[in-house]
Amino acid sequence: MNSALRSAGWYSGADRNAYIHRAWMRGLPGNFPDRPHIAIANTASDLTPCNAHLTDIAQAVKNGVYEAGGIPLELPVVSLGETQMRPTAMLWRNMAAMATEEMLRANPVDAAVLLGGCDKTIPALLMAAASVDLPALVVPGGPMPTGYFQGRPLGCGTDVWRLSEEVRAGRLAPELFRRSESAMIRGAGHCNTMGTASTMALVAEALGTVVPGLAGTPAVDARLRTVAHDCGRLAVELVREGRTPGTILTEGSFHNAIVALAAVGGSTNAVIHLLAIARRLGIALTLDDFDRIGADVPLLVDLLPAGRFLMDDLHRAGGFLAVLREVRDLLDPDALTVTGRPLVTYLDDARIWDREVIRPRNQPLRPQAGIAVLRGSLAPDGAIVKPAAASPHLLKHRGRAVVFASVEDLRARIDDPGLDADEDSVLVLRGCGPKGYPGMPEVANMPLPRRLLERGVGDMVRICDGRMSGTAYGTVVLHVSPEAAAGGPLALVRDGDWIVIDVGARRLDLDVPADELARRVVDAATVAGWAKPQRGWERLYVDHVLQADSGADLDFLVGCSGSGILRESH
Structure with missing residues (x-):
């Protein structure tokens, strides 16, 4: 018996417990304990x-x-x-x-x-x-x-977002969108x-x-x-x-x-x-x-x-x-x-064989591509944006907020012809953080209002305490911490508030006087959208999940407990 192995803690010895462990694994090769x-x-x-x-x-x-x-x-x-x-x-x-x-x-x-x-x-x-x-x-x-559709390669996920927006904008027939589905996967x-x-x-x-x-x-x-x-x-x-x-x-x-x-x-x-x-x-x-x-x-x-x-x-x-x-x-x-x-x-033997796909260091697709971390009055503990997937002209922007209290509110109103939004507006979606939804869904890359899509608008600043799919794109500020459901200022934003984003300066601010913000209370629609689980994993999750800036793990799972063998029960 190889006593140096951790598994020997089950299989070594002549007592009843070792007997049970070995007997039940007899389908393995005869010398399996070693x-x-x-x-x-x-x-x-x-x-x-x-x-x-x-x-x-x-x-x-x-x-x-x-x-x-x-x-x-x-x-x-x-x-x-x-x-x-x-x-x-x-x-x-x-x-x-x-x-x-x-x-x-x-x-x-x-x-x-x-x-x-x-x-x-x-x-x-x-x-x-x-x-x-x-x-x-x-x-x-x-x-x-x-996969390919009509002679063009399809990017799983990314082309779902692109094609679905083309349908909403009236530039792609719904039947063609449906046909592309068979070629995606x-x-x-x-x-x-x-x-x-x-x-x-x-x-x-x-x-x-x-x-x-x-x-x-x-x-x-x-x-x-x-x-x-x-x-x-x-x-x-x-x-x-x-x-x-x-x-x-x-x-x-x-x-x-x-x-x-x-x-x-x-x-x-x-x-x-x-x-x-x-x-x-x-x-x-x-x-x-x-x-x-x-x-x-x-x-x-x-x-x-x-x-x-x-x-x-x-x-x-x-x-x-x-x-x-x-x-x-x-x-x-x-x-x-x-x-x-x-x-x-x-890395010594690695080589680039197609310089269109992998660019040499001196010919980058973009010279600076890392995740940018924004802080300010709207994100005291931080928010992130992916400049490589954003529109350069929107990386420094000031616009009026159009606020959605929940994912359901977004879906109900985003295509309303009467929605008070233009290409300079900032779409704000809250209630999508670790606690609020719960689980922090990939909804931060909100669809643009249909009326603006039809006018040819392709991107807007969007801000959310949730996540977005890695296959998505656009000027999306996400992982806003603290989230609205954890007391973050995102919960207090109102339609028409001025929001300022400056990625170069790493700032995300709500241009509202501090005394006015202090007087505000969270509106009932926002609170109603927050998760309120009564039992099971969702309850455990909401009670113990950390914020996005800490990895959204559960507070009692942080750290290492090691591989120590548990107590015997036989």
């Missing part, structure tokens, strides 16, 4: 189409584990399907992280291979791995192949744009939790299976060498993730996920670090929604490592990966 036990945390589900192929990937991982002398044990974990779950998959990210952490701690496993694809699955798995601190690595499921994998799923796969590689060169490999590519097999072998090595998230993930790792986020024009959702992962590790990452580290990083990847191309183009053009090679001087040279080697040591 071999490292590797959990394959699999988020595959028919209700999460992005991840449905991960059972196939899990088999490749299993083969690698067996080959390296380990015991693979598939562990189905909570699957979060971004496109299907109501009210928003983000409501359950923390639950999925908590459940995965507890299952890894409660079972006889020595390491974990984390299989994720859809937006919230990789963040949840990394939060869990950070808190249980068992050896772990991520295998991203990869993007789907590109061509096969296995997550969105093929630089949405949250693609972003989090690349960011996980920049963190060091993915084998360098793997993230971004298309879901249908045979090379994904090959490397998944190698990851199974690597998981056994991680056990033998004792490499855990706590020994790999450092401040330098998060520095590299922020640089990568800017260089690829990644999703704003990465901000909230990285903050949550860092807090699980006790790393003092703040909202301002995203601005400090990433603000001057050039945008080098010409992908939707900020550019033109799609994820399979990025892969053929040289992939993620080719992007990182261009910003190598901005990376932390000491930050390690799961292989035990620093990330920067993998």
